[in-house]
Amino acid sequence: MNVKQAVAKRIEYLCKERGIAYNELANICGVTPSTIYSIFDDRRKNITLSTVKKICDGFEITLGEFFSHPLFDALGQEIQ
Template sequence: MTYSDAIIKRITSLCIEKEITINKLATLSGITQSTLNSMINGETKNPKLKTLRKIAMGFDMTVAELLDFPEMNELEFEDE
């Protein structure tokens, strides 16, 4: 699993859990739909911390909470 795969999985899981769409998350995060779509589609391989912070705020959580999940904590990532 790559870093971007893990981030995509986390964002997708949280959207399902919180019952919000990617479009709604973009609005809540204050980032453009195209930026978020680029991440979800795997076009953005290494999102900036600033972007992750905005996404975390959209989910009403800290960056630490956003990045605290098994794939990020336990697996070794393949080079992209």
């Protein structure tokens, strides 16, 4: 699993936990639905930290709370 996949999984978990659909999340965060859906598209390479911050704001959590999850603890280095 890479960082983008871990971010997508974390968002998926938070949405399920809170009963929020992806379109609803987009509205809450002030981003387009296509931005949210692109996070789950393996063909799209990157996600920006500013987008993750907007998503965190929508969930009313900090970046620290978002990334403080076992999904991110097991990630290896991504050197390209």
